[in-house]
Amino acid sequence: MNSVLVALKKKEFGMLGLLLVLCVLVALKSPAFIKAVNIQNLARNIGMFGLFSIGCGLVIITGGIDLSVGSLFALLGVVLTIALTEWHLSWVLGVLLVLAVAGGLGTCHGLLITRAGLQPFVVTLCGLLLYRGSARFIAQDSTKGFGAGGFELLRTLANGDVLGVPAPFVLLVVVAAVMWVLLHRSVYGRYLFAIGRNEEAARFSGIRTKRVIASAYVLCSLLAGMSGIIFAFYTNSISPSMHGNFYELYGIAAAVLGGCSLRGGEGSILGILIGVALLQVLQNLVNILGIPSSLNFSVMGAVILIGVLGDQLLRRRGERARR
Amino acid sequence: MPQPLVELKSIAKVFPGVQALDAVDLVVQPAEVVGLIGENGAGKSTLMNILGGVLLPTSGTVRIDGCAVTLRSVGDALAQGIAFIHQELNVLDNLDIAANLFLGREPACGGPLRLINRRVIYAEADRWLERVGLNLPSNTEVRALSLAQQQMVEIAKALSQNARLLIMDEPTSSLTLAETERLLSLIGDLRGEGVSVIFITHRLGEVQRVADRVVVLRDGQNAGKLAKEEIEHDRMVSLMVGRALDDFYVKGASQTEPGFLQVRDLRTRAYPKHPLSFDAAAGEILAFAGLVGSGRSEMARAVFGADPKLAGTVSLEGSALPIRSPRDAIAHGVYLVPEDRRLTGLVTEMTVRENITLAGLRRYAPAGLIDRQQERAVAEEQRESLRIAAPSIEALACNLSGGNQQKTVLAKWLSMDPKVILFDEPTRGIDVGAKADIYRLMRGLAEGGAAVIMISSDLEEVLGVADRLAVMHEGRLAGVLPRAQADEESVMQLAVGGAAT
Numbered sequence: 001m002n003s004v005l006v007a008l009k010k011k012e013f014g015m016l017g018l019l020l021v022l023c024v025l026v027a028l029k030s031p032a033f034i035k036a037v038n039i040q041n042l043a044r045n046i047g048m049f050g051l052f053s054i055g056c057g058l059v060i061i062t063g064g065i066d067l068s069v070g071s072l073f074a075l076l077g078v079v080l081t082i083a084l085t086e087w088h089l090s091w092v093l094g095v096l097l098v099l100a101v102a103g104g105l106g107t108c109h110g111l112l113i114t115r116a117g118l119q120p121f122v123v124t125l126c127g128l129l130l131y132r133g134s135a136r137f138i139a140q141d142s143t144k145g146f147g148a149g150g151f152e153l154l155r156t157l158a159n160g161d162v163l164g165v166p167a168p169f170v171l172l173v174v175v176a177a178v179m180w181v182l183l184h185r186s187v188y189g190r191y192l193f194a195i196g197r198n199e200e201a202a203r204f205s206g207i208r209t210k211r212v213i214a215s216a217y218v219l220c221s222l223l224a225g226m227s228g229i230i231f232a233f234y235t236n237s238i239s240p241s242m243h244g245n246f247y248e249l250y251g252i253a254a255a256v257l258g259g260c261s262l263r264g265g266e267g268s269i270l271g272i273l274i275g276v277a278l279l280q281v282l283q284n285l286v287n288i289l290g291i292p293s294s295l296n297f298s299v300m301g302a303v304i305l306i307g308v309l310g311d312q313l314l315r316r317r318g319e320r321a322r323r
Numbered sequence: 324m325p326q327p328l329v330e331l332k333s334i335a336k337v338f339p340g341v342q343a344l345d346a347v348d349l350v351v352q353p354a355e356v357v358g359l360i361g362e363n364g365a366g367k368s369t370l371m372n373i374l375g376g377v378l379l380p381t382s383g384t385v386r387i388d389g390c391a392v393t394l395r396s397v398g399d400a401l402a403q404g405i406a407f408i409h410q411e412l413n414v415l416d417n418l419d420i421a422a423n424l425f426l427g428r429e430p431a432c433g434g435p436l437r438l439i440n441r442r443v444i445y446a447e448a449d450r451w452l453e454r455v456g457l458n459l460p461s462n463t464e465v466r467a468l469s470l471a472q473q474q475m476v477e478i479a480k481a482l483s484q485n486a487r488l489l490i491m492d493e494p495t496s497s498l499t500l501a502e503t504e505r506l507l508s509l510i511g512d513l514r515g516e517g518v519s520v521i522f523i524t525h526r527l528g529e530v531q532r533v534a535d536r537v538v539v540l541r542d543g544q545n546a547g548k549l550a551k552e553e554i555e556h557d558r559m560v561s562l563m564v565g566r567a568l569d570d571f572y573v574k575g576a577s578q579t580e581p582g583f584l585q586v587r588d589l590r591t592r593a594y595p596k597h598p599l600s601f602d603a604a605a606g607e608i609l610a611f612a613g614l615v616g617s618g619r620s621e622m623a624r625a626v627f628g629a630d631p632k633l634a635g636t637v638s639l640e641g642s643a644l645p646i647r648s649p650r651d652a653i654a655h656g657v658y659l660v661p662e663d664r665r666l667t668g669l670v671t672e673m674t675v676r677e678n679i680t681l682a683g684l685r686r687y688a689p690a691g692l693i694d695r696q697q698e699r700a701v702a703e704e705q706r707e708s709l710r711i712a713a714p715s716i717e718a719l720a721c722n723l724s725g726g727n728q729q730k731t732v733l734a735k736w737l738s739m740d741p742k743v744i745l746f747d748e749p750t751r752g753i754d755v756g757a758k759a760d761i762y763r764l765m766r767g768l769a770e771g772g773a774a775v776i777m778i779s780s781d782l783e784e785v786l787g788v789a790d791r792l793a794v795m796h797e798g799r800l801a802g803v804l805p806r807a808q809a810d811e812e813s814v815m816q817l818a819v820g821g822a823a824t
Contacts, residue, residue, distance in 0.1 A: 185695075187688045194681055198670040204629060204661055205682040205735065206653035265672060 047168025051227035055220030056251030063264025064120035068127030073244025081144035106221025110214025145237035158233035196264030334383035358534030362754035375407030376400030406481030421448035471502035572787035589635035594798025610789030656742030671721035676702035705734035726757025
């Protein structure tokens with residue numbers, strides 16, 4: 001336990017504290033919060049949102065941003081329904097197709113940013129618009145669905161459990177573990193941080209900075225592809241103009257809440273997970289406490305603002321102590 | 324004795340855990356140039372930040388014209404006529420000179436819109452530029468100016484705010500020789516007009532030339548004062564380090580292997596029409612002297628692959644190296660200690676350990692996963708052998724002094740057995756003690772069989788360290804001199820484009 005505490009950086013520690021306090025408060029206010037059904041529901045959502053938030057975090061660590069994730073969900077969802085229900089591809093091919101499209105688009109982002117020298121914000125903003133439009137066009141603006149039966153494995157991945165634990169959460173734990181090793185123990189992870197802090201110095205140390213940056217966008221899109229498949233089967237029908245709306249902002253918000261700096265070079269997998277959980281608990285809180293759901297985004301915005309403001313104040317105090 | 328302009332009396336400043344200043348006194352008379360010297364970390368900047376209104380002293384008094392004052396802000400200091408010109412200049416390079424000069428106090432036309440009175444602002448600005456001898460129209464964009472010219476803009480700005488005391492922190496560290504000359508003579512002129520100057524520098528020759536008095540700080544205390552006639556290089560050094568520095572420069576290449584590194588017809592973006600060819604021997608220190616902007620840094624960056632080569636070959640031990648990126652150069656044992664350690668040498672917000680191992684990380688990472696024990700061991704070994712003064716290898720590089728940052732950059736390459744190592748201005752802004760360490764390390768590398776190439780604008784250093792001198796002038800190699808035939812005069816001759824004598 002001690003080593004776990006040491007491993008948590010101060011910032012993550014604060015956010016974890018906030019998360020726990022929030023949970024306790026909600027639980028006291030409404031015992032429904034700690035009912036198994038609610039916890040399971042919460043875990044499922046954390047699983048689905050966590051998967052792509054990790055990707056968003058990686059990109060943010062390089063000093064970039066990916067705004068295209070939400071629209072990508074719509075496009076991939078439409079592609080998946082068409083592949084499975086109209087072309088009657090096997091689920092394996094369908095999944096591979098979705099991941100290939102995601103990886104391909106991620107590669108495009110990476111190349112446009114590193115080779116053409118465009119700003120990540122601009123490139124992925126264009127992605128956001130392009131993919132949403134393509135999804136609506138391909139689906140002819142009609143809702144696509146998987147129907148009532150079939151694709152049991154993929155349905156289980158989205159809606160099933162492993163020993164009572166929601167499958168998306170299990171998948172998140174596995175992916176997060178792999179990504180933790182990648183980010184915090186591997187050469188690649190060290191390079192990501194170095195580039196996020198100082199790309200030029202990283203280049204002068206012999207790091208292929210362009211390649212590393214581009215790969216972060218590919219990873220981000222691939223993780224988005226993974227969670228996109230789960231989201232598609234979770235909702236079971238994809239309305240191309242609505243599906244995944246604003247999800248890129250959930251990812252970015254989770255990463256920022258979890259300690260990633262938009263300046264780059266800062267962040268951790270654990271922090272991102274805490275950020276994701278915090279956002280989901282907030283949503284849950286809004287539902288359980290009967291706060292009008294129209295206030296949903298406002299509550300989220302306020303909490304993020306308070307979170308980063310508090311962090312800033314603490315940091316400034318720390319700096320003043322050093323001065 | 325006239326009334327002193329500024330009198331700092333037993334100033335102390337305590338930061339958490341550090342006594343940065345302890346009972347320091349400093350007096351500046353009107354129309355006096357005071358050289359403030361000391362090693363990095365001696366407290367010069369802290370003291371000047373107190374006088375400039377950036378920091379408040381923990382105890383002690385600041386008197387100006389005999390009255391005790393409290394300088395709570397830069398504005399307070401300016402109101403008293405004290406202007407601080409920092410080493411990193413505070414100009415906005417997206418605006419023109421006049422806008423910079425009158426930032427925050429623009430002359431307005433009157434009326435509710437407060438439109439800027441363009442006629443007045445440019446006329447006034449031109450007048451101040453003339454005063455500092457900068458012959459440029461004041462509507463020139465600051466981004467088009469050289470560093471030296473930007474500095475003149477800052478000085479003009481200070482004077483236009485009725486500054487009576489200019490604090491200049493290492494004003495010459497990135498100036499060319501000619502620009503330095505101009506600045507030193509401007510300082511002399513200002514003194515003639517009654518302005519006082521506190522001049523902080525590591526270049527003792529400049530202090531000797533321009534200062535009326537020298538104040539030496541060491542470890543946050545007054546280490547000594549020298550009157551005009553007592554200002555000598557050796558006395559300043561011994562006051563700064565608290566002991567005499569013997570064998571400051573380590574002399575002499577013993578075994579060399581000529582033709583080890585051959586650069587042929589190298590063309591860089593800076594001087595695309597001037598191909599550059601030279602050899603460096605294994606075992607020697609080859610110094611590139613010349614003026615700033617003569618194409619030396621561009622040469623180093625091109626050899627290292629950081630900038631594209633327009634043409635030319637680099638060969639090592641007879642075989643051509645295909646270097647297209649720093650990564651290629653590093654793979655062949657060709658390393659660069661770049662000019663700007665904070666921008667290109669270090670990831671300043673990473674730890675000393677992470678910086679030391681960044682370039683060679685794959686060696687300590689079987690299968691892509693970092694062997695953290697080995698990584699720590701390598702970093703620790705380098706920290707000890709280079710005597711990097713950091714609390715631990717987990718300290719952030721940005722918290723180290725300039726000298727220790729430079730040693731950290733060096734440690735990165737030393738842990739990887741250099742064959743050719745290029746140093747671009749390796750001792751700029753570094754204190755005397757760390758300089759001696761770095762010279763020793765360079766000599767050690769040469770003796771270990773590496774070709775060491777040093778670019779330096781400090782003539783004294785070039786003559787002290789090098790075995791051979793290559794002098795550049797406007798992108799061309801003006802001449803190569805063996806150490807025995809080089810002196811300040813012959814090098815300067817070549818550097819300004821004259822023939823060798």
